[in-house]
Amino acid sequence: MAGMPTREVLTASDISRSLTRIAHEILERNHGSERVTVLGIPTRGVPLARRIGERLAHTEGGAEIPVGSLDVTMYRDDLRGQPTRTLQRTDLPEPGIDDRIVVLVDDVLYSGRTIRAALDALGDLGRPAAVQLAVLVDRGHRELPIRADFVGKNLPTAATERVDVHLTEIDDVPDAVTISGGEAH
């Protein structure tokens, strides 16, 4: 990868502001947080969900916001042809997902296949009143009719480019979103 230009497109404070804005939009859309459950999709969706949950709680004056995780690996349709993925935790907080407004959180929205898998997984786990999607970055190139309800930043990219989300909780570096590559293969 040497020589491939890498540029930072979101800084730590950009990310923080985006998440705060997403939290406000969630409250606005749902008239408060009463029925909201936030589920992060591993790996990086999980800390993002936690951060959004904290912001919701803060804005709502300390209300308990159920936050959990939803591993979609076993619902993916692209397992073949790749190294075997390690299964991650699915952790559904009380009071479950039935009749809740489930906000799915992921770092990057791309083909839409992960979200398709997440919707299938949710379907096997219960019947939410509504499912909404929050992503930090939407980089386009959808392969399925899926769109995000809450987007941190729309980031038009070439398919050959690579978008990396760095989060302190997981990557042990300051928060950032970077793009690299893009010239040739």
Added chain:
Amino acid sequence: MSTDYLILGARLLGEEPADLVLRDGVIASLGADTAHPRDGVELVTVDADGLLALPGLVDLHTHLREPGREDTETVLTGSRAAAAGGFTAVHAMANTTPVADTAGVVEQVHRLGIDAGYVDVRPVGAVSVGLEGTRLAELGAMASSAAGVRVFSDDGHCVDDPVLMRRALEYVKSFDGVIAQHAQEPRLTVGAQMHEGVVSAELGLAGWPAVAEESIIARDILLAEHVGSRLHVCHLSTAGSVDIVRWAKARGIDVTAEVTPHHLLLTDEQARSYDPRYKVNPPLRTAEDVEAVRAGLADGTIDVVATDHAPHAAEDKDCEWPAGAFGMTGLETALPVVQATMVETGRLTWADVARVLSTTPARIGRVSGQGRPVAVGEPANLTLVDPAARRRVEPAAQVTRSRNTPFAGTELPGRVVATFLRGRATVYDGAPVAHEEVNA
């Protein structure tokens, strides 16, 4: 038209180079070049620079499979493979179908050997009728048949009944025969698949304990001493067996013993592959046993190397281990394995190799005209070997009809360049001579 051969510069038994003339089936001269063309006789000159001349090798233990399993080997294909391995005589084991337990069957095999023309085929007679271990076969009839049988064996089965073994040992004395015992206590080896030890414990394959071999050898030695007979121990494979034979020889008992090339090189570790190519009876043993049989061969406790060449059909090896047949081919790899394990390690000289692969087996089998010194007037049974060659064993490139060599892919030293049976080339330029020419 007959052919004389002038062999230039072969190292006799690995010693000084000399020229040999092979004429009228014998070694006509030895030393400086003395050959002159004779009228009506072609004189072929063989440049043997760098080659060894050994007496033609004699195998005491070969399965030629005919009659009965001609799909795996015939007397013709097996004896041709023998010639390719440097042999000029082989002993054809009795476990054919029908069993070689009558004068009729041994004469048939003998006749097929003559017709093939590659080596002297010496049939081994069964000890018991049908190899069943209950009644003596007509040993005398086989001895006085045209085949002149001197070696008797139920190989594949052990003559485990001590009374029958005693009678056999006694009976063959009248015609200077020998009983070659496949030493395997049957009750200790029911269902046995491999050497019983650390590897079998891990692999979960039923064990073939060393004591099943050693206890029979010990018993047979004591029986042979008691009745004053000659005993030959087939394919001895354990350190304990070497000790027992060493003790017997020190005591003056008339016992001889053989080891196979595979027991000189391979161990039970091979079974970890579960590949039945490594399944053989007696089984491959431990590294300590391999060291013990090498030491026994080096110090003369073990008298001969015999191949136990055992061809099998592909389907009997390309299967699960327990379903696989016992046995491996060996005629074409015997000399290379002995070179690798005994000569290149400094434990045997080439003269010793001639002893263990020619002179002594011929003496044990009472084979006249074989295993003789390389000297003027002796039958021209010779093999020329290039000891510097190194070759990877290719099953498909072997002369034997079967492919079950355990050495596939292994690089081994030495290559038989030519073999002469009574002055006639059976192998030339490294390849068997066509049957029509050998048999002309």
Added chain:
Amino acid sequence: MRHLLSTAELTRDEAVRILDTAEAMAATQGRSIKKLPTLRGRTVVNLFFEDSTRTRISFEAAAKRLSADVLNFSAKGSSVSKGESLKDTALTLQAMGIDAVVIRHHDSGAPHRLAHSGWIDVPVLNAGDGTHQHPTQALLDAFTLRRHLSADGETPAPEDTALDGASVVIVGDVLHSRVARSNVSLLHTLGARVTVVAPPTLLPVGIEPWPCEVRYDLDEALAEAVPDAVMMLRVQRERMTSAGGFFPSPHEYHRRYGLDGERLARLPERCVVMHPGPMNRGLEISAEAADSPRSTIVEQVGNGVAVRMAALYLLLAGEEGIA
């Protein structure tokens, strides 16, 4: 992981990964919808040359809950009983385009041959071969034990943990037991201390390098090992007392090596009783021990499905190799 043939081939990380994956699978099995779409469109063959309805059903349930198609191929009444070789059966299956083979075979090493002879080119999962290995049994035993070491056996064990420091006593016919072979090496790999106990006739010659203590006296071994688990092996009554048998009588065996009420009472409080089933009540285990609250025998069966789902997932979901 390309095949699952023997626990001796598993590294500690691989074994822990299988157990963690099995916990993820087990978590899905408490739901009303147990079926996952993970292996949709893949075909798994259960190739059983030896009758074992229990094991076959466990593998079948595991494959089906991952949405794989399952073909059951049992030797009885098939071409195998008419003398068709394992090789020809394998070539036939390969031609049918299957994705994995679960094989149970009476010959030690048959799964190894199937995996390494070039007859087929799909993952092979050993469901028990001769007296060699039964890796998923050992994995489900380790799974069960790991849960009991951390909590009550119902609660999922913490991720990324092994069996360090646990003491396990394995009792019975070690000589003929693929369960014992699989367990000794897996338990050792996972950090447990293993003691095997049997009459000397039922221990293999060559056991010395095994990573375990070998004892002949059950009471002494239990007193010294202070076990967290006692694993009782099945003893085959028939083969044991025939001519040249391995012990004099079932009665004597039970007295010296059986887990009865008295021995049960002397076990440490936390110690669980395991058995791979099917049991010979009154021979290696008394009814009292088999039915006691310490017995994990029913749990083991349930955990078997989760462990087999994990194995199938890891062998089949992606390409070879672990990310």
